[in-house]
Amino acid sequence: DKYLSGLDRSKKSFGDRLRALSNNFHGINDELLEEIMVILLESDVGIHTAQKIVDAFESNAKDLKNYDSMEDYLISILYDFYDEEQDAPINYNEDGPTVILMVGVNGSGKTTTSAKLIRHYLQQQKSVAVVAADTFRAGAIDQIDTWANRLGVPCIKGKPNQDPSSVIVDGCRYAKEHNVDILICDTAGRLQNKTNLMNELSKMRRVVSKEIEGGPHEVWLVLDATTGQNGISQAKIFLEATDVSGIVLTKMDGTAKGGVVLAIRDLLHLPVRFLGLGEKPEDLKSFDINAFLMGITK
Numbered sequence: 001d002k003y004l005s006g007l008d009r010s011k012k013s014f015g016d017r018l019r020a021l022s023n024n025f026h027g028i029n030d031e032l033l034e035e036i037m038v039i040l041l042e043s044d045v046g047i048h049t050a051q052k053i054v055d056a057f058e059s060n061a062k063d064l065k066n067y068d069s070m071e072d073y074l075i076s077i078l079y080d081f082y083d084e085e086q087d088a089p090i091n092y093n094e095d096g097p098t099v100i101l102m103v104g105v106n107g108s109g110k111t112t113t114s115a116k117l118i119r120h121y122l123q124q125q126k127s128v129a130v131v132a133a134d135t136f137r138a139g140a141i142d143q144i145d146t147w148a149n150r151l152g153v154p155c156i157k158g159k160p161n162q163d164p165s166s167v168i169v170d171g172c173r174y175a176k177e178h179n180v181d182i183l184i185c186d187t188a189g190r191l192q193n194k195t196n197l198m199n200e201l202s203k204m205r206r207v208v209s210k211e212i213e214g215g216p217h218e219v220w221l222v223l224d225a226t227t228g229q230n231g232i233s234q235a236k237i238f239l240e241a242t243d244v245s246g247i248v249l250t251k252m253d254g255t256a257k258g259g260v261v262l263a264i265r266d267l268l269h270l271p272v273r274f275l276g277l278g279e280k281p282e283d284l285k286s287f288d289i290n291a292f293l294m295g296i297t298k
């Protein structure tokens with residue numbers, strides 16, 4: 001299963017070490033708590049979140065007897081900690097195109113993820129179009145246009161350095177005229193100045209909401225998992241600039257820092273919607289905490 005193999009590195013650093021600890025388990029003591037702390041930190045859960053998890057592990061210790069192993073007990077703590085129940089489902093527009101804005105810094109994997117999402121929604125029998133609104137990064141327009149051609153969906157393009165919002169307007173109009181279900185907008189990730197970023201993002205939102213009722217329906221921040229805790233700091237800048245409704249965590253295949261999923265939940269209070277597990281359009285998985293925890297442990 002691609003899900004499991006894509007998380008191999010995190011499994012080695014987290015699951016395999018947890019298993020070793022669990023096989024040698026002789027009760028909860030300071031030494032054990034410290035070892036769990038180290039494993040969490042090395043998978044980039046971050047100190048703040050790791051401390052909360054270790055505290056929950058300690059204070060619910062009476063439940064340990066209900067599990068086959070210490071490992072399974074810890075997995076249950078992580079599951080409860082993520083608390084998937086608080087996630088609203090993805091907001092699909094019932095009355096017209098669902099507009100999804102992809103945001104994030106250059107190199108995070110925005111364009112690749114946009115291509116992956118085209119395939120994901122085509123597989124769900126939806127009609128899809130993509131807007132090449134990253135008019136800033138050289139090559140981004142051709143990159144998404146090539147994927148759109150290969151996957152057989154229309155790509156609404158701007159010219160290099162054109163105002164991304166004007167391309168998005170064209171995309172929204174195309175989507176309305178052609179009964180597109182899902183409109184994916186690959187936007188630019190200019191982070192050099194917070195005021196600029198804020199203005200650009202709010203302009204994109206404004207033009208979408210004028211064209212399509214209730215839009216944008218989802219705004220997904222793409223984060224590179226290999227940047228771990230730095231990615232969280234970067235995310236905070238975006239969250240201050242605009243409302244974000246979910247996270248796509250890319251490059252999970254290339255990192256042992258899978259624990260960053262828990263930090264995202266704890267520090268950003270946002271659902272992880274998808275994981276990127278490779279460079280090809282099929283290397284995308286809808287996120288589900290149970291499958292994820294199994295992927296990094298079992």
Ligand code: GDP
Nearest residue numbers: 106107108109110111112250251276277278279
């Ligand atoms: P953008 O600047 O945010 O649009 O970033 P790109 O989509 O161009 O991605 C930057 C690099 O990361 C490219 O080489 C991608 O192939 C690579 N990449 C994106 N997502 C993933 C992923 O999930 N796994 C791996 N291994 N590479 C990825």
